[in-house]
Amino acid sequence: MNRHSMTEVLILPIPGFSNYLCGSDGTIWSSHGKALSKLQPRTKKCGGYLAVNLCEGGKKVEYYVHKLVMMTFVGPCPENQQVCHYPNFDKTCNELSNLRYDTPKENARDAWRDRPPRTEKACSKCKEVKPNSQYYRSISRTTSDGLKGICTPCQRSYSQRATP
Numbered sequence: 001m002n003r004h005s006m007t008e009v010l011i012l013p014i015p016g017f018s019n020y021l022c023g024s025d026g027t028i029w030s031s032h033g034k035a036l037s038k039l040q041p042r043t044k045k046c047g048g049y050l051a052v053n054l055c056e057g058g059k060k061v062e063y064y065v066h067k068l069v070m071m072t073f074v075g076p077c078p079e080n081q082q083v084c085h086y087p088n089f090d091k092t093c094n095e096l097s098n099l100r101y102d103t104p105k106e107n108a109r110d111a112w113r114d115r116p117p118r119t120e121k122a123c124s125k126c127k128e129v130k131p132n133s134q135y136y137r138s139i140s141r142t143t144s145d146g147l148k149g150i151c152t153p154c155q156r157s158y159s160q161r162a163t164p
Contacts (some may be wrong), residue, residue, distance in 0.1 A: 013072075038053045089110065
């Protein structure tokens, strides 16, 4: 049983890997030896996705867990599509119910819609990262977050030097 959703977890062999199994809850299992052992995925620094190393024919290869789950339960990724996390945008939630194949455009749309709000940004003048409350709202220029690129203290010092 999956402790989060209290539903049964289906475990199937991973296609192309004779000694590995994949759970519908995103777990990866090794059947090397006599007992099953659950692999501990690690977070990739680039992107934050979970990955595991699988060995086949004496060769160790790194795979993303979300891709293994979809390959095992849905089949190979269709051409011009990729695995998307939805409705939960958490890249570590690799449950089958949270994954789908879709176009890169739809995946980017999901990422944009589901991104956490930015609460800080770097000042383009002093380069310090400061809370959004330390920036003026932009009226003259359109910016992606609606805030000026220069923090309030830098803006004030610039304005004082500009007026004679």
